[in-house]
Amino acid sequence: MNQHTYLVIKASLEAGKEILKVFNSDDFGVRLKSDDSPLTEADLKSHQVIASYLDATDIPVLSEEGDAIEYNQRSGWTKLWIVDPLDGTKEFVKRSGEFTVNIALVEDQRPIMGVVFAPYLGWLYWGDASGAYKAELADDWQDMNVDELLENVVGIQLPCQEAEVxxxxxxxxxxxxxxxxxxxxxxxxxxxxxxxxxxxxxxxxxxxxxxxxxxxxxxxxxxxxxxxxxxxxxxxxxxxxxxxxxxxxxxxxxxxxxxxxxxxxxxxxxxxxxxx
Structure with a gap:
């Protein structure tokens, strides 16, 4: 696991903790963005956590919940982070656990590394030059220190299944x-x-x-x-x-x-x- 992959996995776990705090609360507010898609406190908290980690890389960030960035500024970026702090907000609002944190590193318009984390399910996926992997975290993962958690994460290389039909x-x-x-x-x-x-x-x-x-x-x-x-x-x-x-x-x-x-x-x- 390279340095950027480790950093992004850590960011996704910390963001997942914030998302679950909102998800497990008695009530959370939902408002609509200009395109009528839902936005919650969890989206914003996750964005803030991820941005705090990615700022240290000096690589520009394009996030769904970040500031709008005009193409004349982005067009010169050969490398950038592309982030969805909470993918599946509709599922989140419906109290389904099928939502994820998505963070990708893009170079020359191709995604060269990515992390997808489903906080509620505890499913962590990542892919980089070394291959693709999945780890299933313990039910109480959110109560653990992230650094200690990562010391014990064991990823199974993908693909790991073969559908018969x-x-x-x-x-x-x-x-x-x-x-x-x-x-x-x-x-x-x-x-x-x-x-x-x-x-x-x-x-x-x-x-x-x-x-x-x-x-x-x-x-x-x-x-x-x-x-x-x-x-x-x-x-x-x-x-x-x-x-x-x-x-x-x-x-x-x-x-x-x-x-x-x-x-x-x-x-x-x-x-x-x-x-x-």
Missing amino acids: CTVVASVSHFSKETETFVKALEEKEGTVNVVSRGSSLKMCLVAEGAAHLYPRLGPTMEWDTAAGQAVVEASGGQLFDWHSKAPMKYNRKDLLNGWFLTLAKGLNAADYWLL
């Missing part, structure tokens, strides 16, 4: 008609298809694990929704392709809104799955 993972909150059409076309191709619903970046992590073969996202997302997950998927040997260009998704674009994309587990050929 063709398995597609889909969004809990955004199962579109296009996704339904894709699944029907896949059933014609494969016969039996198992559809698994998950929230946040856990969908990409299931592909990295090998628990799912495909994650077609046939709807909009933002760069901070996918950068960390893509880093984990690619470190596991899988791929995430922009649907239009048929090339790996690039980051720090002028338009931060992602188009459709297709995520594939290790060993699959994308040419076999452009079914729409």
Whole structure:
């Protein structure tokens, strides 16, 4: 685990503690941002914790909850952090545990390292040049000192599973008609298809694990929704392709809104799955 990976894992754990304090409170306020997406105190507290860690790296940060940064300023960045302090806020608000902290390091528009942490579930994923890994933390992890916790973290290299039946993972909150059409076309191709619903970046992590073969996202997302997950998927040997260009998704674009994309587990050929 390199220095940046260790730092980001530590930041994600500390941010996860703050998120759970809000999640476990009797009540928390929810307000809507300009795009009608929900924002909670947990989003903001997580952002503050992560920013305090990343400031020490002298690498610029693009965060969902940070200040808006114009492209004429970002365009000169060859390296940056892309952060979603709380991915899956809708799941958080519904008191589902399927929300994550996403932090990615992007260089020359490619995610070269990423951490995805699901605080409620205690699932920690990371990927860098050494490979992709998953650790499952103890139920009382949030009561432990983070440095001591990290001394005992043992990651299982990904992929670590092999789904017997063709398995597609889909969004809990955004199962579109296009996704339904894709699944029907896949059933014609494969016969039996198992559809698994998950929230946040856990969908990409299931592909990295090998628990799912495909994650077609046939709807909009933002760069901070996918950068960390893509880093984990690619470190596991899988791929995430922009649907239009048929090339790996690039980051720090002028338009931060992602188009459709297709995520594939290790060993699959994308040419076999452009079914729409």
